[in-house]
Amino acid sequence: MEGKLEAICIIPERYNTDRFGTFSGEIERDADAITTLRKKINTALDEFNVDVGIGSEGSFGPHPFLPLTPADEELVMLIDRKNNFEIGATYLTEETNYTQRIIHTIEELKQFADAVQFPSHALIAKTEEGIVIKKGIDNWHDLLQIATRQDLGRNALCVETDMRAMHNPTRMKAIEKATQLLMDKILTTCPNCDAPGFEVKEKIQGLSCSWCGTPTQLVKSLIRKCWRCQHTVIEEKIEKAPPQYCEVCNP
Ligand SMILES: [Zn+2]
Ligand SMILES: [Zn+2]
Structure with missing residues (x-):
């Protein structure tokens, strides 16, 4: 991306994006994906004092055309405040492991974990009431320990896929596709004035x-x-x- 844009990219450290909403539900996203993404990018531009920013925002839910199929919609956007324009691209795919289940036995837990490509894809464990026990669970030892502590059998455990990109290689691939679409759009320039994003x-x-x-x-x-x-x-x-x-x- 850096080469194609002839730009130097800074990945902001300690930029807390949880304030714009979390997938695990502690903080609800208070606007639609595009509004949230604009806010996320603009806040970063303010905090890091730069003119151009790229960000992404994912949404998971029922597929808009395929019944009973979960979907991942990834939106990526470039905002250039110096030249006052934005370019966005979306990629919709049914290739996602997005799901959750109430688990009652170790056997169910193992079946669920296998079906969602654990441990290459991390999990979130919650109580049945929805209180987060642990996020980013990426190994059997931790998962089984939580099941034991929770006294599975007597209590149920709510397990869901962790959709944060660094914990979910399938989602990472979808973001990559969306980013390629964005690059194609940016690199299509106006034949009259050469502006990007024709x-x-x-x-x-x-x-x-x-x-x-x-x-x-x-x-x-x-x-x-x-x-x-x-x-x-x-x-x-x-x-x-x-x-x-x-x-x-x-x-
Ligand atoms: Zn005809
Ligand atoms: Zn033009």
Whole structure:
């Protein structure tokens, strides 16, 4: 990333991002992902006195299109306060181990841990009432010790996947994908003024059917617009829509 941006990156130490919300629920995120991410980046720019910042924010929950499937949506953003612009990219994937379960026996605990790729992916243990016992559990010794102390069998244990990126390699991969998308956007520059982030701002539907020419729901053109000089480019697709998307050929 540093090379591509010709920039020197500083990773802020001791920057407490828990104040913007935690996955384990002690601090609820009080706004949507994009608002929270802007706040996280802008606060860091203030605290470390720099002009440009990149940050990420993940959201976990039910997949928006696939029923009964958990999803990870990663948002990454660059904010440049000197030139007054922001560029963001999102990556949505069902590749996540995000889940939780109430555990009653060691056998259940072992099954759960295996299913969520423990110990390469860390766990959080809570009481049944939701009080955090330990986060970032990354070895069997600690996990079994907690189960013993909690007197599993008499008491239940609530175990969930630790979604903090450094404890979750699957999430790390998703953030990497989102970051690649962001880099592609940043490095697409305006042909008129060379500003970074010459983004697609609008998609127009109506790609015509390859058999009968009727407009379909598929995208026929992309409109890119420069945030700085307003230069606009319309990219028309050359291909035609397959007939299965056509209301006439495939009603
Ligand atoms: Zn421009
Ligand atoms: Zn047709």
